[in-house]
Amino acid sequence: MKIRRCSIYQFGKLKEKDLTFRDGITLIQGPNESGKTTLHTAVAALLFGVERSRGRAAARDTYKANLPWTEPEIYGGALDWERDGRRIHVVRDLAKTPPKSYISETKDGSTRDIKESEQPLPDSLTPYLFYNTLSFKQTGSGLESGMADELRSHIINLQGSGNESMNVAAALAELKARRREVQKNLREEAGQEAAALERDLRELERAGFSTLPDGWSDAKIALEKQDEIARGLTAERDRHIREISRRKKILNELQIEDRQELEEDCEKADVLVKQLEVFEESYAPKMAAPGLVKALSYLMLPVMLLGFWLILNGLQLRHYFGAAAGGVILFLSMLVSARYSRRQDALDAQKHNTELLTRLLAKYVPEHEARGDLAEARELKDYLERIRQLFTDIDEQEENIRTGTEPLVEALAKREHLTRRMESELSARVRREQWETRVRTALDRREQLEPVLRENERLKEELAALDLARTTLTQLSTGVYSDFGAPLTEEASKIFSEITGGRYEGVRISDKLEICAVQDHKLVAPAALSGGTMQQLYFAFRLAIIRLLWPDEPMPLFFDDAFVYYDKERLEALLKWLHENYKGQVFLFTCQNREGELMEAAGIPFERIDL
Amino acid sequence: MRFIHTADLHLGAAPDKDKPWGPARADAVRQSLPRLVELCNQESVDLLLIAGDLFHRPPTEAELKETDYLFSQLTLTKVVLIAGNHDFLRPGCAMAEHVFPENVFFISSPDPETVRFPQWNLEVTGFSYYSEQLRQDLTKDLVCPKDDKRHILMLHGGDAEHLPFKLGALQELGWDYIALGHIHKPSISADGRAAMPGSPEPLDKTETGPHGFYEGSLTNGAFSLSWRNFSNFEYTDLKINLTPDTRFAALESLLKKRLKPDGSEVCRLFLSGRRDPDADFDRDALSRLGFVSEVIDESQPDFPWEDWAARPAHDILARLTAALTPSEDDPEAALKQKALVYAAEALLSTVKRPGEEVLR
Numbered sequence: 001m002k003i004r005r006c007s008i009y010q011f012g013k014l015k016e017k018d019l020t021f022r023d024g025i026t027l028i029q030g031p032n033e034s035g036k037t038t039l040h041t042a043v044a045a046l047l048f049g050v051e052r053s054r055g056r057a058a059a060r061d062t063y064k065a066n067l068p069w070t071e072p073e074i075y076g077g078a079l080d081w082e083r084d085g086r087r088i089h090v091v092r093d094l095a096k097t098p099p100k101s102y103i104s105e106t107k108d109g110s111t112r113d114i115k116e117s118e119q120p121l122p123d124s125l126t127p128y129l130f131y132n133t134l135s136f137k138q139t140g141s142g143l144e145s146g147m148a149d150e151l152r153s154h155i156i157n158l159q160g161s162g163n164e165s166m167n168v169a170a171a172l173a174e175l176k177a178r179r180r181e182v183q184k185n186l187r188e189e190a191g192q193e194a195a196a197l198e199r200d201l202r203e204l205e206r207a208g209f210s211t212l213p214d215g216w217s218d219a220k221i222a223l224e225k226q227d228e229i230a231r232g233l234t235a236e237r238d239r240h241i242r243e244i245s246r247r248k249k250i251l252n253e254l255q256i257e258d259r260q261e262l263e264e265d266c267e268k269a270d271v272l273v274k275q276l277e278v279f280e281e282s283y284a285p286k287m288a289a290p291g292l293v294k295a296l297s298y299l300m301l302p303v304m305l306l307g308f309w310l311i312l313n314g315l316q317l318r319h320y321f322g323a324a325a326g327g328v329i330l331f332l333s334m335l336v337s338a339r340y341s342r343r344q345d346a347l348d349a350q351k352h353n354t355e356l357l358t359r360l361l362a363k364y365v366p367e368h369e370a371r372g373d374l375a376e377a378r379e380l381k382d383y384l385e386r387i388r389q390l391f392t393d394i395d396e397q398e399e400n401i402r403t404g405t406e407p408l409v410e411a412l413a414k415r416e417h418l419t420r421r422m423e424s425e426l427s428a429r430v431r432r433e434q435w436e437t438r439v440r441t442a443l444d445r446r447e448q449l450e451p452v453l454r455e456n457e458r459l460k461e462e463l464a465a466l467d468l469a470r471t472t473l474t475q476l477s478t479g480v481y482s483d484f485g486a487p488l489t490e491e492a493s494k495i496f497s498e499i500t501g502g503r504y505e506g507v508r509i510s511d512k513l514e515i516c517a518v519q520d521h522k523l524v525a526p527a528a529l530s531g532g533t534m535q536q537l538y539f540a541f542r543l544a545i546i547r548l549l550w551p552d553e554p555m556p557l558f559f560d561d562a563f564v565y566y567d568k569e570r571l572e573a574l575l576k577w578l579h580e581n582y583k584g585q586v587f588l589f590t591c592q593n594r595e596g597e598l599m600e601a602a603g604i605p606f607e608r609i610d611l
Numbered sequence: 612m613r614f615i616h617t618a619d620l621h622l623g624a625a626p627d628k629d630k631p632w633g634p635a636r637a638d639a640v641r642q643s644l645p646r647l648v649e650l651c652n653q654e655s656v657d658l659l660l661i662a663g664d665l666f667h668r669p670p671t672e673a674e675l676k677e678t679d680y681l682f683s684q685l686t687l688t689k690v691v692l693i694a695g696n697h698d699f700l701r702p703g704c705a706m707a708e709h710v711f712p713e714n715v716f717f718i719s720s721p722d723p724e725t726v727r728f729p730q731w732n733l734e735v736t737g738f739s740y741y742s743e744q745l746r747q748d749l750t751k752d753l754v755c756p757k758d759d760k761r762h763i764l765m766l767h768g769g770d771a772e773h774l775p776f777k778l779g780a781l782q783e784l785g786w787d788y789i790a791l792g793h794i795h796k797p798s799i800s801a802d803g804r805a806a807m808p809g810s811p812e813p814l815d816k817t818e819t820g821p822h823g824f825y826e827g828s829l830t831n832g833a834f835s836l837s838w839r840n841f842s843n844f845e846y847t848d849l850k851i852n853l854t855p856d857t858r859f860a861a862l863e864s865l866l867k868k869r870l871k872p873d874g875s876e877v878c879r880l881f882l883s884g885r886r887d888p889d890a891d892f893d894r895d896a897l898s899r900l901g902f903v904s905e906v907i908d909e910s911q912p913d914f915p916w917e918d919w920a921a922r923p924a925h926d927i928l929a930r931l932t933a934a935l936t937p938s939e940d941d942p943e944a945a946l947k948q949k950a951l952v953y954a955a956e957a958l959l960s961t962v963k964r965p966g967e968e969v970l971r
Contacts, residue, residue: 166927171957178953205699205742432703433671440668443697465949468935473954476930 001122002585003043003556004087005080011045011094012038012066022607025579025586027596030611036589039611040135040560041066046079046092048127049116050099063094083120083553090119122550133546134555136539136562168477172470179466186459190452197446204439219425223418230411237404240397247390247397254364259391265360266388269381272360275353276374283346300337304330491544492537493518499536499570499577507537515541532570539574543582554584561590572598579604612731615651616836617824618662618767618792619810620644621697623674626814627904632874636812639844640667643811646841647824648681651688656826658728659688660735662792662808663695663767670698672705683712690715691726694739695767695792701741718765723753731829735790737765744772755785761832767792769807778805788827788834796820803836811841816879816904819846845876846904853884855913859892863900870901877902881909888912888959911948914955931955 008017014035030036041062050063068075075095081088089111091102105114256262310326313319354372360380361370370376493506496517505518516523517537526534546555557578563571575598578586588595588606599606622644625637644665651659666674682690692715694700700707700719711717716726718737725736736753745768755762764786768774773793781789782805789805795818797809808824823841827834849869851862870878880903886892894906920936922929935951937944 166958167961168927168958170961171954174957174960175953178957201743205701207701428703432705435701436669436671436705443668461946461949465946466953468946468950469954469957472931472934472950473958476927476934479930 025606303333496540614658624667666698885913
């Protein structure tokens with residue numbers, strides 16, 4: 001296929017251009033904004049026609065983008081091209097809606113109009129393929145790995161018949177991103193929680209709790225009663241203890257410690273009172289003059305002696321009268337003496353008693369000034385008896401405590417037993433309530449989890465679908481490779497080796513579907529290649545694709561400032577290679593003098609058109 | 612003798628808790644028993660059969676006291692009650708220990724027991740659940756006694772995890788009437804001698820259709836049965852078929868017309884058909900329209916599958932379509948269909964139209 005002539009009436013910024021092209025290399029040079037890319041687009045537009053997109057794409061479609069700035073009623077041009085000895089003349093008036101085309105064919109000297117579909121375009125040359133194979137743009141501004149992806153997509157898309165340019169790598173990335181998004185909403189922990197809940201519920205079903213026995217309320221009353229009894233007994237005991245301690249405190253204050261001594265003193269006081277009473281009754285009234293009694297008792301001795309003498313004398317003198325008188329005297333004096341001696345004894349005893357009373361009083365009531373009389377003795381006796389009563393009371397209380405202990409212990413034990421029973425019943429009740437709460441909580445939680453689990457199920461289906469989509473796409477793209485890859489790699493290897501001057505042996509497509517260079521029998525990943533080498537690799541693949549797509553026909557190539565990243569040596573090698581090895585037309589669009597100068601220096605023939 | 616056969620009141624349940632109409636649903640569930648009691652009194656119903664799941668959860672003493680009050684309001688009606696899988700018993704649990712009012716006959720035994728009503732020459736046999744699941748079919752030996760009395764069998768269950776009986780086998784056991792519970796959707800056997808009344812109030816958005824109970828009578832030894840609606844509310848499924856020309860606004864206005872504003876109906880919205888691949892259907896906005904519980908989008912983007920399938924065999928879309936279009940009886944048909952849509956969407960999202968790149 002050869003492009004022979006391009007006449008532009010108006011297209012974008014281009015106006016009234018008429019360019020003819022020969023075989024070999026054509027250098028189309030012009031500064032930036034001079035319309036190189038526009039010319040490039042115009043060739044495609046005239047070749048394929050322009051469809052007006054609708055909707056969203058319209059804003060940036062070819063038609064709108066290249067609408068002339070002035071005089072939009074003149075929009076279009078003509079293109080002459082050759083193939084298989086046929087020369088086609090295409091005129092396209094893009095100002096019309098829809099655009100009008102006039103196509104004619106000149107063959108063997110005669111010209112006739114033909115339809116759009118009658119054009120002898122190379123097999124499967126679509127606008128898409130034109131842009132993605134024949135047209136080389138400036139690429140590789142540091143996005144070398146992205147370029148490899150693009151190349152891979154090209155290979156896959158080249159197999160397609162549609163006009164879409166689909167990027168499998170991007171599609172896979174899109175699916176992966178979507179998967180991540182879905183995965184994020186998946187709540188795996190809900191599944192674990194639900195499983196744990198099921199286990200809990202089964203456990204709760206099995207779990208038992210002792211039932212509340214009948215007569216629960218009776219037991220409660222019994223406990224209350226027992227509690228009251230125990231409390232009563234305890235209170236009584238406490239009262240006894242309090243009483244004992246009160247009495248002991250009194251005894252302590254009185255400093256009475258020896259009970260034995262007190263008992264004895266008490267006895268003494270009792271005897272004392274009795275003796276004093278007797279004395280008071282029997283002697284005291286007759287004891288008007290104790291001194292006289294004494295005197296009389298002393299006086300009785302000589303009388304007795306006189307009586308005795310008279311007796312003796314009378315007997316001796318046989319004066320029996322005298323003796324009898326003496327006897328009477330003696331008898332009488334003895335009588336008197338005995339009487340008065342008794343009184344004397346009573347007085348002595350009285351004295352002794354008074355002393356005793358005084359001693360006792362001094363012992364128990366030391367601050368009291370003792371009189372030693374009967375009233376005092378009585379008071380003392382009462383007092384001591386009261387004290388003795390304290391001891392007796394203590395004895396009694398202690399006895400009470402002793403007898404009260406057994407029932408108390410019994411009552412307490414009974415109460416303890418009842419309490420324990422109540423407690424166990426209560427705890428059964430609590431356990432039952434706990435069971436109810438746990439069951440209800442578990443069931444409620446399970447109900448809450450249900451929608452989450454359902455949503456999880458749905459999300460898992462989504463994930464499975466996304467995974468299937470991914471594996472299928474990967475397999476399909478790999479399949480495309482395996483169909484197309486081997487000859488492609490072979491061809492690309494040849495070209496790559498040639499344009500790199502043998503520095504690389506070729507290219508391979510790795511297991512990871514990466515396009516790699518081969519150097520010293522080793523694969524070099526695209527990431528490890530320099531930008532320039534990557535560009536060469538890209539070129540090699542593109543050209544290989546073209547050769548595989550149209551094996552029997554040299555197709556025109558369009559390089560739109562495609563060599564910006566090539567250094568001088570690489571560019572020269574490439575241009576030389578094109579000159580020597582490529583049979584089709586080569587259009588170099590450039591804004592630099594570099595290509596022209598290089599080709600001149602290297603003796604590569606080329607046609608130059610200045611825009 | 613007139614009777615009402617109900618089940619699955621699920622007192623304490625709160626359907627659609629997180630939805631604006633949730634409180635109204637909870638109220639309706641709570642009021643189902645008082646309403647039923649009132650109805651029994653008004654219509655002088657003799658017997659109320661509650662075939663399990665009166666409560667949504669094993670009840671507390673407080674809850675039982677509430678139902679006691681309601682049951683005690685019954686002037687004439689006797690109640691026969693069994694526990695189901697939701698209010699399953701434990702020996703000693705509140706419900707098992709509970710002493711119901713005199714007119715309530717609670718069959719709390721895990722083994723079949725019979726309540727006798729000599730005044731009607733009738734016996735009701737049933738048993739209660741003691742676990743949440745009952746995978747054994749305990750009905751096999753439940754043969755109806757042979758005597759001159761009428762016999763009702765009360766059962767709760769009917770799915771794999773809850774008393775997996777077969778209705779046909781059950782009916783061969785000779786019972787005069789089988790009062791079932793557990794499945795929330797009403798159904799009745801062909802001869803009308805076994806019935807599942809469903810729940811008097813729908814309890815989940817999936818429980819579409821009318822909800823009520825069966826009422827019947829026993830006259831001269833013969834049962835007759837009829838259905839009666841009870842709930843004033845219904846869950847529905849609304850299916851809308853989309854076409855590539857369906858616009859979101861049109862769908863929205865259609866729904867606005869279709870949805871009842873009084874909340875007596877809550878629907879699940881199913882979208883099917885083929886939608887415009889570029890159209891953006893905001894499912895959340897549809898959910899917000901009012902009484903829509905869920906939007907289930909089963910629609911497919913309207914891709915030209917046939918065109919793709921007709922492309923040359925090596926075309927990626929043709930390959931994709933061929934690889935993922937499910938065959939008729941493919942068990943993974945839904946999965947493949949989904950994967951196909953995802954893969955196609957992902958591929959098409961990367962499309963660059965011809966010339967686009969050049970002009971950018």
